[in-house]
Amino acid sequence: MSLIEIENVYKSYGQLEVLRDVSLNVETGEIIAIIGRSGSGKSTLLRCINGLEPIQSGTIRFDGEQVNALDTNLRQLRQKVGIVFQSFNLFPHMTVERNITVALTVVKKVPLVQANEIARNVITQVGLADKLNAYPDMLSGGQQQRVAIARSLAMSPKLMLFDEITSALDPELIGEVLRVLANLAKDGMTMMLVTHEMGFARNVASRLIFMHEGEIWEEGPARTVLDSPKTPELSSFLGSVLV
Amino acid sequence: MLLRVVPFKPAQVLAISYINFFQGTPVLGQLLIIFFGIPLFTGTEVSAWTAAIVAFSLFSGAYLGEIWRGSIEAIPKTQWEASASIGLSTIEQLRYVIIPQAFRMSVPPTVGFWVHLVKDTSLASIIGFIELTRAAQIMNAATFRPMTVYLTIAFVYFLICFALTRLSARLEKRLRVAN
Numbered sequence: 001m002s003l004i005e006i007e008n009v010y011k012s013y014g015q016l017e018v019l020r021d022v023s024l025n026v027e028t029g030e031i032i033a034i035i036g037r038s039g040s041g042k043s044t045l046l047r048c049i050n051g052l053e054p055i056q057s058g059t060i061r062f063d064g065e066q067v068n069a070l071d072t073n074l075r076q077l078r079q080k081v082g083i084v085f086q087s088f089n090l091f092p093h094m095t096v097e098r099n100i101t102v103a104l105t106v107v108k109k110v111p112l113v114q115a116n117e118i119a120r121n122v123i124t125q126v127g128l129a130d131k132l133n134a135y136p137d138m139l140s141g142g143q144q145q146r147v148a149i150a151r152s153l154a155m156s157p158k159l160m161l162f163d164e165i166t167s168a169l170d171p172e173l174i175g176e177v178l179r180v181l182a183n184l185a186k187d188g189m190t191m192m193l194v195t196h197e198m199g200f201a202r203n204v205a206s207r208l209i210f211m212h213e214g215e216i217w218e219e220g221p222a223r224t225v226l227d228s229p230k231t232p233e234l235s236s237f238l239g240s241v242l243v
Numbered sequence: 244m245l246l247r248v249v250p251f252k253p254a255q256v257l258a259i260s261y262i263n264f265f266q267g268t269p270v271l272g273q274l275l276i277i278f279f280g281i282p283l284f285t286g287t288e289v290s291a292w293t294a295a296i297v298a299f300s301l302f303s304g305a306y307l308g309e310i311w312r313g314s315i316e317a318i319p320k321t322q323w324e325a326s327a328s329i330g331l332s333t334i335e336q337l338r339y340v341i342i343p344q345a346f347r348m349s350v351p352p353t354v355g356f357w358v359h360l361v362k363d364t365s366l367a368s369i370i371g372f373i374e375l376t377r378a379a380q381i382m383n384a385a386t387f388r389p390m391t392v393y394l395t396i397a398f399v400y401f402l403i404c405f406a407l408t409r410l411s412a413r414l415e416k417r418l419r420v421a422n
Contacts, residue, residue, distance in 0.1 A: 050328055052327070052328060074327075075330050075331075075332055076330075078328055078329065078330040079329075079330045081328075082329075083328045085321065085325065087321060089321045089322065091322070091325070091326070091340055092344065093343050093344050093347065093418075102340075103329035103330050103331060106331060106335055107329070107330040107331060107335070108330075151329065152329070155329060155330065
């Protein structure tokens with residue numbers, strides 16, 4: 001059994017089909033990079049996996065449990081699947097520490113002392129140990145994004161989803177966030193990331209998926225796919241991003 | 244406010260009519276309707292005190308409900324998503340993430356409304372309720388010193404409203420209004 005099993009998923013917003021017959025299995029420990037033009041359905045696919053978006057047909061199973069069933073306990077599922085967004089989405093009225101501990105104490109009922117301990121561990125992991133008592137608006141974009149990663153890590157998820165997490169950052173801040181990702185990858189975290197960082201995808205991802213018009217157009221080992229695209233769509237896409 | 248957001252059409256229609264009526268008519272008219280209208284249709288007398296309380300409560304409800312609803316709806320959808328994706332239930336999302344931010348945002352308009360309300364209470368003198376303005380009229384009739392009397396009560400209104408505004412300013416500072 002794979003960690004994620006996606007079978008024949010269709011999703012549309014009204015008339016617009018955003019996912020068309022998408023099937024994909026992801027094994028524990030894999031690092032999947034998803035690339036494609038905007039509007040190709042890559043972010044939507046990620047958001048479907050943790051139940052943020054409903055699908056019209058097909059099935060998505062995570063860890064053997066169906067995500068898109070009526071009786072799915074999304075609350076439990078989301079403790080096992082972390083997601084980090086392009087726009088950080090930290091809670092502006094809470095300190096960094098509270099951003100990280102709120103789900104631990106409220107959802108997992110971890111005692112505060114222990115939750116603070118966990119917060120210290122994960123914030124150290126992303127290299128911001130001195131920022132525990134800062135508020136999000138006192139941090140740079142790169143730092144905020146690292147806090148968002150720490151917030152997800154605190155729940156000890158089995159899978160991390162990253163939705164274009166460096167796209168809103170100034171170029172000089174991208175490196176620090178990618179370094180955190182690379183470390184996570186080294187620690188064996190299963191990850192799916194939608195990204196435009198081709199160099200990062202090539203070096204870190206174990207598998208690369210190219211999405212086009214709502215379909216998985218090409219997939220395979222990252223280097224192979226990037227070096228020898230099989231379809232004209234991928235060639236032209238790579239041509240436009242790797243100037 | 245709750246009726247306005249529940250996904251049940253008649254409740255929403257009811258809430259919207261209520262809000263439109265009380266926002267769209269002068270509070271003076273509402274006072275008169277309640278004070279004179281209720282006895283006319285039901286035959287039970289309404290004291291000036293009761294009429295004033297009822298009218299101002301309904302009036303405030305219509306405004307404050309909309310202020311608070313607006314504040315909650317002004318919190319970006321991404322805050323709901325972020326809190327959902329770390330496992331919080333809808334109630335917990337409201338309790339820990341949405342309402343604390345909406346509360347901050349609602350402080351200035353809420354206090355602004357209160358200041359108006361304090362001054363609007365002077366309208367209750369029209370139905371014979373002895374509030375500040377009515378008391379001043381009575382005192383003026385006894386003393387024939389309009390400037391002294393009215394300036395004094397103007398100052399009392401000012402004190403109440405100024406205190407409210409100051410309180411709000413302090414509250415906003417303490418809550419660090421969210422960006």
